[in-house]
Amino acid sequence: MERVILHSDMNSFYTSVECLYNPTIRDMPVAVGGNPEERHGINLEKKAKKAGVKNGEALWLAIGKCPGLIIVPPNYERYFRYSKLSRQIYNRYSDQVEPYGLDESWVDCTNSVKIHGSGEEIARKISAEIKDELGVTVSIGVSWNKIFAKYGSDYKKPDAITVITRDNYKKIVWEQEAGDLLYVGRSTKKKLLKYGIDTIGQLAESNPDFLVQVFGRWERFYGDLPTDLTTAQ
Numbered sequence: 001m002e003r004v005i006l007h008s009d010m011n012s013f014y015t016s017v018e019c020l021y022n023p024t025i026r027d028m029p030v031a032v033g034g035n036p037e038e039r040h041g042i043n044l045e046k047k048a049k050k051a052g053v054k055n056g057e058a059l060w061l062a063i064g065k066c067p068g069l070i071i072v073p074p075n076y077e078r079y080f081r082y083s084k085l086s087r088q089i090y091n092r093y094s095d096q097v098e099p100y101g102l103d104e105s106w107v108d109c110t111n112s113v114k115i116h117g118s119g120e121e122i123a124r125k126i127s128a129e130i131k132d133e134l135g136v137t138v139s140i141g142v143s144w145n146k147i148f149a150k151y152g153s154d155y156k157k158p159d160a161i162t163v164i165t166r167d168n169y170k171k172i173v174w175e176q177e178a179g180d181l182l183y184v185g186r187s188t189k190k191k192l193l194k195y196g197i198d199t200i201g202q203l204a205e206s207n208p209d210f211l212v213q214v215f216g217r218w219e220r221f222y223g224d225l226p227t228d229l230t231t232a233q
């Protein structure tokens with residue numbers, strides 16, 4: 001049976017949670033970060049992003065780009081709480097929930113489509129329940145494997161659902177940069193470029209033996225994609 005995998009990502013998670021506790025900052029550019037003297041990275045909502053501030057950027061740089069930036073110190077108990085609440089909602093649809101950080105989870109719905117409807121329908125229900133019950137939005141990717149589900153949740157956001165099927169995956173994924181793919185970090189991306197691999201399509205169509213030779217750990221990265229992306233289960 002074809003697997004049905006959802007990947008759900010709570011949008012601008014830290015700042016969204018902070019806005020729930022303090023609605024007066026909701027329409028302002030908000031960043032969650034540490035003490036301005038410590039140069040810790042920050043988490044942003046969309047107005048701050050629009051001003052050109054980047055996630056994980058040093059606070060002093062962010063303030064330079066966005067002078068009205070509201071900086072809220074992190075409250076991790078709140079994020080843990082919301083993270084747990086989100087997983088309780090995912091658990092209504094599957095007992096196979098794999099968290100990825102505090103704000104993201106894979107939800108394997110293969111065994112629940114008979115009860116709850118298609119992957120897309122389940123994604124719609126989850127999205128609505130998270131919005132109604134927690135007051136935050138999610139982006140959800142739906143696909144037959146974890147990599148594409150994750151890709152789908154990044155593809156359109158905030159508050160969006162992207163279904164990547166065997167019919168549309170080439171159109172959606174193939175022309176995108178290989179660096180956008182999960183587990184392809186900056187150094188791997190550079191290495192890929194050196195071998196002329198720029199897009200996800202080129203990566204997927206590369207000889208798996210060659211990839212293992214060059215990257216070694218490649219097979220471990222794509223453990224749930226047995227041979228290559230085109231024949232992914």
Ligand SMILES: [Mg+2]
Nearest residue numbers: 009010011103
């Ligand atoms: Mg997120």
